[in-house]
Amino acid sequence: MKPLDVIKEHVISDENARKYLNNSEYSEFLSIMPEIRASQMKALIVKPIAQFTVINELYFRTRWAELIHSLYGENQVTLLEVASGDADMIPQALSRSNPGSTYIAANMNKILNESLLNRTKDLSIKMLLVDDDAANLKSHIGSDSVDIIAFQHGVNDVIQAILCDQVGVDTIYSDWMDTLPKMIEIIQKQVQEGTLEQNAKPAFLGLVSTLLDILKENGIIAMNHYMFQLDLDWGYPADLFENFMPLVRGWISELSGCKEVYIDKFDSQWWIFLKKQ
Ligand SMILES: C[S@@+](CC[C@H](N)C(=O)[O-])C[C@H]1O[C@@H](n2cnc3c(N)ncnc32)[C@H](O)[C@@H]1O
Numbered sequence: 093m094k095p096l097d098v099i100k101e102h103v104i105s106d107e108n109a110r111k112y113l114n115n116s117e118y119s120e121f122l123s124i125m126p127e128i129r130a131s132q133m134k135a136l137i138v139k140p141i142a143q144f145t146v147i148n149e150l151y152f153r154t155r156w157a158e159l160i161h162s163l164y165g166e167n168q169v170t171l172l173e174v175a176s177g178d179a180d181m182i183p184q185a186l187s188r189s190n191p192g193s194t195y196i197a198a199n200m201n202k203i204l205n206e207s208l209l210n211r212t213k214d215l216s217i218k219m220l221l222v223d224d225d226a227a228n229l230k231s232h233i234g235s236d237s238v239d240i241i242a243f244q245h246g247v248n249d250v251i252q253a254i255l256c257d258q259v260g261v262d263t264i265y266s267d268w269m270d271t272l273p274k275m276i277e278i279i280q281k282q283v284q285e286g287t288l289e290q291n292a293k294p295a296f297l298g299l300v301s302t303l304l305d306i307l308k309e310n311g312i313i314a315m316n317h318y319m320f321q322l323d324l325d326w327g328y329p330a331d332l333f334e335n336f337m338p339l340v341r342g343w344i345s346e347l348s349g350c351k352e353v354y355i356d357k358f359d360s361q362w363w364i365f366l367k368k369q
Pocket residue numbers: 174175176177178179198199200201204224225226227243244245246249250251253254263264268299
């Protein structure tokens with residue numbers, strides 16, 4: 093696979109770990125030998141993710157914090173995350189990189205929403221959960237009101253939910269992981285029959301258009317992606333899983349009102365940045 097990044101030693105430095113981890117995570121970090129930390133970070137960068145470690149958390153929190161700093165310095169921002177599930181890397185990063193910021197999650201799975209609220213309850217951010225399809229965000233949030241919109245490994249999930257909805261598979265009340273094998277079957281069929289674009293692109297672009305409306309002028313939509321080994325083991329089409337960003341980059345090029353920008357040290361195989369114009 094194409095590496096996620098160049099290896100950046102500073103990401104797993106003690107200084108960063110103190111900054112981006114909580115006390116128990118930091119103790120766990122200290123309990124890992126430096127060479128094991130380095131090998132865990134290398135595995136994360138060069139292979140699909142197979143282990144869930146405190147190093148993964150540190151890496152992704154640091155990268156999101158670096159991105160936010162590169163765009164807005166240490167100012168307070170309003171950041172909307174689409175399809176967060178209960179992954180809390182962004183709110184964890186934001187509460188430490190830009191404390192006092194506003195974090196909005198638009199996420200429609202009930203079980204994961206409960207878990208997200210629980211994981212983020214002690215953070216130094218103002219938190220708003222929109223428990224709805226992000227396609228309906230205009231009825232929850234005003235136009236031109238958000239600085240950054242993030243898809244943290246969320247593009248594939250949005251596409252999976254679009255396809256599930258079309259064939260009557262529930263992703264709102266069900267357990268996401270229980271539904272994943274069915275989702276993978278649906279994706280496999282779309283890929284085999286060459287129908288993925290025709291079935292997923294219109295709804296996906298409709299959602300991105302809605303997001304552009306909510307975004308402030310010159311605001312950024314940041315999408316990132318990486319692979320999980322479990323999904324591949326369960327039959328996720330590997331070429332599609334690796335190439336979600338190039339795939340949706342082609343779709344998004346049809347939209348007006350935004351342009352792709354490139355940010356130094358964020359690889360375009362795994363990241364897309366769209367600036368509202
Ligand atoms: C596996 S979870 C977590 C994804 C997370 N970004 C990660 O780190 O992998 C996928 C989530 O995406 C949400 N989702 C998918 N499409 C969505 C949409 N259009 N609006 C809101 N939430 C959506 C689902 O409800 C679910 O909670």
